[in-house]
Amino acid sequence: MSKRKLKVSAIKNGTVIDHIPASNLFKVISILNLDKIKNQITFGTNLESQKLNHKAIIKVSDKFFEDEEINKIALVAPSAKLNIIRDYEVVEKKVVDIPDEVIGIVKCFNPKCITNNEPIITKFTVVSKEEIALKCHYCEKITSEDHLKIV
């Protein structure tokens, strides 16, 4: 029997972010600033998945994320799983946690909020982690999952 072919080729060292909802792949890329780094990155999207209908996967060579950094993607990819790769072997697995506070990243959905009218870094407290609800530190309005936009 032939060996199962990987749709996205393996990396020697680095991080694999798997089980990203396909619809949010580019949000994840933008949140992690992957579009601005020089590392070798391969990704695949609209791959079949048992858990998600369509998943995406990102493989970043020679990059190891801090928990704080990677947890930022929990808002758009709560199901994401991380594999830390060293010399083609998975040496560690991680899941993402939704943080209690979200700084930057998300845009407040209230058009009358000061953060949408002056250059201010947004700040939210997470008031619900099940169906994501973020309370703006400034205007005190709730931005829910349906209205969630990445800055």
Add this chain to the structure above:
Amino acid sequence: MKGKSLVSISDFSKEEILEIVKLAADFEANPNQPLLKGKVVASLFFEPSTRTRLSFETAINRLSGSVVGFTDSSSSSTTKGETLKDTIKMVSNYSDLIVMRHPLEGSARYASEQSDVPVINAGDGANQHPTQTLLDLYSIYKTQGTLENLNIFLVGDLKYGRTVHSLLIAMSLFNPIFNFISPDELKMPDEYKLFLDSKGIRYFEHSEFTDIISEADILYMTRVQRERFSDPIEYEKVKNVYVLRNSMLDNTKDNLRILHPLPRVNEIHTDVDDNPKAYYFTQAENGVYTRMAIMASILGLK
């Protein structure tokens, strides 16, 4: 609370609220105290609000402080494109305290983070207007002798009215019963009902404005505004339903007082004005003493 900004009513604890209320009574008894002599208060009104501004300026004058500032953004450098941050940075170098009204929500919180001196929020869009809430609390305390265990009726626009929302949050510290009377389109939003549920506070919702008010200690009236209705026919249907008339007060409690943040349009008939239970004009006067109390305690002068 020296040096603390007042942005949102939830910034103040129950003890701090009671301290302000008692201090307001003290200022009412002795209104002319030169505690702010030599102090400069910046009064920054990025949108006009005559009532709030005059109340603050009267309070500052009674305390012998000086006022600098502007009464609407057309006379500030905002029209030249200056950011709020820059205006606040500059003004906080000139003054001992900033009083700010701004049309954008969250502007007061942001200003308090940029300022080296305390900021008092005199209204940030539809978000918060904590000095209004504190003067409402002082009015309730003064007329009822307590803030505890009262039956509070809120009438009119309970959906968009920021004064009723802040009052609800603040009064929830004092074990009240709430009754909400409003048209269906303007009902109290779920987030506030969930908040009351979480605190175990009882509330009842009504769409008819009838003799249920016989149980009320406080009747807090608000304006039902035409622009809140997408369908003008709906507005026409309800505009005369939530109007308080003198005859409706016959069977109400002796200690009942009628409050309204003003300005009113037709929701309180003028025949109520001479009823001793009408309290809205005195309520506005109470605003001056309450703002004296807030400024004096934030500046650590009392």
